[in-house]
Amino acid sequence: MYLIVGLGNPGAQYAKNRHNIGFMMIDELIRSPAFGPEKKNFDGITSDGQIETAKGMEKVLALKPQTFMNLSGQSVQKAMQFYKIKLERVIVFHDELDLAPGRLRMKLGGGHAGHNGLRSIMANIGPNFMRGRMGIGHPGAKEDVLHWVLGDFGKSDQAWVNAMNDACVRALPVLLSGLPDAAERYTTEVMRLAPAPKLDTRQLNAQKDG
Numbered sequence: 001m002y003l004i005v006g007l008g009n010p011g012a013q014y015a016k017n018r019h020n021i022g023f024m025m026i027d028e029l030i031r032s033p034a035f036g037p038e039k040k041n042f043d044g045i046t047s048d049g050q051i052e053t054a055k056g057m058e059k060v061l062a063l064k065p066q067t068f069m070n071l072s073g074q075s076v077q078k079a080m081q082f083y084k085i086k087l088e089r090v091i092v093f094h095d096e097l098d099l100a101p102g103r104l105r106m107k108l109g110g111g112h113a114g115h116n117g118l119r120s121i122m123a124n125i126g127p128n129f130m131r132g133r134m135g136i137g138h139p140g141a142k143e144d145v146l147h148w149v150l151g152d153f154g155k156s157d158q159a160w161v162n163a164m165n166d167a168c169v170r171a172l173p174v175l176l177s178g179l180p181d182a183a184e185r186y187t188t189e190v191m192r193l194a195p196a197p198k199l200d201t202r203q204l205n206a207q208k209d210g
Contacts, residue, residue: 001058001059001060001061001083001085001089002051002058002059002060002061002085002089002090002091002176003060003061003063003076003079003080003083003085003089003090003091004026004029004060004061004062004063004091004093004172005022005026005062005063005064005065005072005076005090005091005092005093005121006022006023006024006025006026006027006029006062006063006064006092006093006094007019007020007022007023007065007069007072007092007093007094007095007117007118008020008021008022008023008024008064008069009068009069010064010066010068014150016152016153017149017150017151017152017153018095018136018148018149018150018151018152018153019069019095019149019150020095021093021094021095021134021136021161021164021165022064022092022093022094022095022117022132022134023064024161024165025093025132025134025165025168025169026047026062026063026064026093027064027165028165028166028168028169029047029049029062029169029172030047030049030062032049032169034049034050034051035047035048035049035060035062036048036049040066041079042063042075042078042079042082043065043066043067043071043074043075043078044063044064044065044066044067044075044079045063045064045066046061046062046063046064046079047061047062048060048061048062049062051172051173051176052173053173053174053176053177053178054173054177055177055178058176060176061079061083061085063075063076063079065117069116069117069120070116070117070119070120071120072116072117072120072121073117073120073121073122073123073124073125074120074124076090076092076121076124076125077124077125080125087125087126087128087129088128088129088130090125090129090130091129091130091131091132091175092117092118092121092129092130092131092132093131093132093134093168094115094117094118094131094132094133094134095115095134095136095149096133096134096135096136097113097136097137097138097145097148097149098113098133098135098138099133099134099135099136099137100135100137100196101135101136101137101157101160101196101197102135102160102161102163102164102194102195102196102197103135103191103196104132104133104134104135104164104167104168104187104190104191105133105135105187106130106131106132106133106175106183106184106186106187107130107131107133107183108128108129108130108131108183109127109128109129110127110131111127118131130183132168134164134168135196136148136149159197160194160196160197163193163194164190164194166193166194167189167190167191167193167194168190170193171186171189171190171193172186174186174189
C-alpha cells in the first residue's frame with residue numbers, strides 16, 4: 001500500500017489558501033470512482049482506493065491531516081503504523097515557495113526549508129520520504145511569506161492550479177510503477193499534461209495582491 005498525503009490546514013477559511021494546494025490535490029484524487037468515501041481516521045481524513053500501474057493494481061490510502069500544518073506528522077505516523085506502510089511508500093504533496101507557480105518537482109529526502117508540515121513529518125518518521133513539491137512562487141520578500149502562503153489563490157491562478165492537480169492525479173500510475181526513475185518520469189509527465197503558466201509582470205503583481 002502507498003500512503004499519499006496532501007498537506008494543508010483544515011477549515012473553510014483556509015480552503016483556497018496557497019498553503020492548501022496539497023489538500024486540493026488529494027480532493028482531486030479521491031473524486032475518482034476508484035476511491036471510497038471519506039472517513040475520519042488517524043487525526044485526518046482518509047479515502048481508500050486503487051491505482052492501476054504497469055505492474056498491476058496498487059492499493060492507496062489518501063490522507064489529509066486535520067491537525068493543522070505544524071502537527072501533520074502525527075497523522076502521517078499513525079496511518080503508517082496502522083497499515084505498516086514502509087517509508088519508501090510515503091508520498092507527500094505540499095506547496096513549494098522556491099518553485100515557480102505551476103512547476104512540480106519530486107524529491108526524495110532533504111530538509112524542510114522552513115515548511116512546518118514537512119518539519120513535523122520529519123520529526124515523526126524521518127526525512128527519507130518522497131515529496132511532491134508543488135510550486136506556488138515566492139512573494140519576493142521574506143516578511144511577505146506568511147501572508148503569501150496563507151493568502152488565497154487569485155482568480156487568474158485557478159486554471160493552472162486545477163490543471164496541475166488534475167495532472168498530478170492522472171500521472172500517478174507512472175509514479176507508482178516501481179521503476180528506478182519513476183519520480184523523474186512522473187515529473188516529466190505532469191509537466192507535459194499541465195505546462196506551468198508563463199506569468200508576465202502584471203500577473204505576478206496581481207498574485208502578490210492575492
